Amino acid sequence: MLITVEVKSPPENHYVIVPKRNSLPLLISNVMGTGPKCILNIVNDTGLHVKIKKGSCLGYAEPVDEILDDNLSTKDTYSIKQVHLPPGNFFDQKDKPLPDHLQDLYDRSITNLKDDQISTLRSLLIEFEDVFSKHDLDLGCLTAVKHRIDTKDSPPVKHRMRRTPLGFQDVEQEYLTKLLAAGVIQPSTSEWSSAPVLVRKRDGSVRWCVDYRALNDRTVKDCFPLPIIEDYCDCYNAGADVENLPCKGCQYCQRAHTQWSRFLNDVDDVIPLAKRQVSPLEVKIVSVEENPNNQSDESVTSSIQGLQASSFNSADSIDHDMTQPNTEEDTIHINWMQSYSPQQLRQLQLQDPDLFPLIEWIESQYDPSDAELRLQSPATRALRLLGSCLKVIDGVLYYKWINQSERKPCLVVPSSLKSDVLLHCHDSKVAGHLGQQKTLDRVKQSFLWYHLHSDCINYVKSCHICNQNKKAHINPRAALSKFHAGCPMERIHLDILGPFNTSESGNRYVLMMIDQFSKWIEMAALPEQSALLIAQKFVVHFIVTFGCPLEVHTDQGRNFDGNLFKALCEILEIAKTRTTPYHLHQMGRSRDITQLCCK
Structure with a gap:
């Protein structure tokens, strides 16, 4: 493709157009020419649609010192063998002026640079001047990727324009004209429309914010999974x-x-999660080394117990896991149940009426009949169905997995320890208040009891901290929406201000009545905020003067939401609405005016 380009400040004689590096994804040939205009040969081998903006820099004109020519056929036709360029290349930009929009950046950057670094910086800024924006609306144009918004078969979203404040109308028109002139926006006849809102920035300028929430709800999201x-x-x-x-x-x-x-x-009281293991045999050897003198077995035993007790108080020590069998082959792991010994766990299990029969049957190897099982509790019958998976190890009842030797046995928890297990698996600092399924998976790794699933789910649901800080994953029954009043007296907001200092008339509160459309305010003084006085003042100070509105909107105060005020609205055929819990911003401008009046 041949295009005509303009050469700014061309040399007097012949020159060679040297393409600029990394300007566009195009192939531009070296061309020799004279005068202010030249013809370039451009090839697009990317297979994409590439736009060249008017005024873009495609290369540099380097003057030619000498043309070695054998045959001159015509005046304008040459058979050139070699072209001598002046010393240096087209990256040497010492004699070229610095663009105006880069002058401030250049002055701020050369403060602590040397002369050769300043020269290199100047050359780079001139070479890549099109990378820097000249003003706020010079956003550039990328044509390598074509963006598409997939909405499937959703109907188009159409938003009506919001009302522009009178003080913003001239500013908005001026800003719209600038965007159109810069090519940032263009006129559109699409069926999709989103309402823009003009906001003022901190520096005093303005910009448009477009409400694309409805479009985003209908857009099919792209899936870009992050690496784990x-x-x-x-x-x-x-x-x-x-x-x-x-x-x-x-x-x-x-x-x-x-x-x-x-x-x-x-977190100074956290238990380390490192799996550092010490066998019981090693503990005994250390204890013997600490007792070099020939001492009795009782002193050695007491030394071992003292060593274990001291390890319980150290955050970096190795403690015995009381929920696991105490055998020579097992390693000692850290666990929050370290305060319970196997004897204490056995005693708690024997005191549980659901676990006591199971321990007796397993230890005596007795197989109960169906009639005996029917006399037991549902928990005992359900656990009995586990059969050979239930084992008594060191006097404690465990559930042992079948064909899974790498998994540790699960402690069958008595009723008196269920609350402690759930507390440490959900509320502790290491647990981190996880959700229902994750907490359940954590409990099932080491414990077992009847109705474990329902107990764990109910415990997480009733957690006060989780309910206060976590958001529900279930969408509400109806999405919150905005109400736009279209005429005066369509919607009236009522609110109470106070208490203030008691006036000479004995009034301490103020009933504020605001028309949502016109923002007209009426106020009435009240000695107390009872439902009867509010209804009287509303009728005398507002309805008698302006008539009945179509709708009255209040908060959930009992003086507004009681039977008396509802009966008044029903008699006058006024629709009564109220705010949603924890959404006081639904009162609209009344809250802002309330704060302004209180100041």
């Missing part, structure tokens, strides 16, 4: 030495180690 850190590295254990890991301390493990160290310092 475990896919890259999962060899880090909290508290472990980073240098001894298989990855030798990659960036993911370094970041995890830093975050864990910061968390360990901030």
Whole structure:
């Protein structure tokens, strides 16, 4: 494709057009020419539609010192073998002026630079001057990707224009003209329309904010899954030495180690999650070494108990997991139930009427009949169905998994410990108040009891902290919407101001009545905010003067939402509405005017 370009400040004699690097995804040939205009040959091999804005810089004109020519056929036709350019290349921009929009950036950047660095910076700014925007509306144009919004078969969304304040009408028209002239926006006849709102920025200028929420609700979201850190590295254990890991301390493990160290310092009573294990045999050896003298077995035993007791008080020590069988092959793990010994757990299970028969049957290897099972509680019968999975180890009843030797047995929890288990698996600092399913999965890893699922779900549902800080995942029955009044007396807002200092007439409160459309305000003084006085003042000060409105909107105060005021609205055929809980902004301008009046 041949296009005619204009050369600014062309040399007197011949020159060569040298294409600019990284300007456009196009192939531009080197062309020699004279005069202010030249013809370039441009090839688009990308297969995409590329736009060239008017005034774009495509290259630089370098003067020619000498043309080595053998045959001159015509005046304008040359058979050129070689062209000598002056020393340097087209990146040397010392003699070219710096664009005006880059002068401020250049002056601020050369403060601490050397002469050669200043020259390099000047050349770079001139070479890539089109990368920098000249003004706020110079946004550029990217044609490499064509954006599409997939709405499937949804009907078009049409929003009516919001009313522009009188003080903003001239500013909005001026801003609209600038956007049209700069090519940022263009006239459209699409069936889709979203309402813009003109807002003022901190520097005093204005900009448009467009409400695309309705369009976003109908848009099919693109799926760009983020990589999971475990896919890259999962060899880090909290508290472990980073240098001894298989990855030798990659960036993911370094970041995890830093975050864990910061968390360990901030929360001083947290139990480390590192799986550092010490066998009971090693504990005995340490105890013997600490008793070099020939002592009795009782002193050695007391030394072992003292060592274990001291380990319970240390945050970095290894404690015995009382919920697991105490055998030589098992390792000692940290657990919040360290205060319960196997004897205490057995005693609690024997005191539970649901678990006591099971322990007796298993220890005596007795197989109860159907008649005996029917006399037991539902919990006993349900646990009995587990059969050979129930084991008594060290006198404690456990549930042992079938064909899953790597999984540890689950403690069958007595009724007196259920609340403690749920408390530590959900409310503790390590638990973190997880949701219903995650808390249930955590409990099922180590514990078992009858109705575990329902007890865990009900506990999470009744958690005060979760209900106060977490949002519900179930959408409300009806989405909140905005009410736009179209005429005066269509909707009246009522609100109470006070209490104030008692006036000479004995009044302490003010009844405020505002028309939503016209913002007209009427006020009436009240000695108290009773429903009877509010109804009287509303009739005398508003209805008698202006007539009955179509609708009255109030908050959920009992003086407005009681039977008396509802009966008044029903007699006068006025629709009565109220705000939604925890959404006081539905009172509209009345809340703003209330705060203004209180000041």
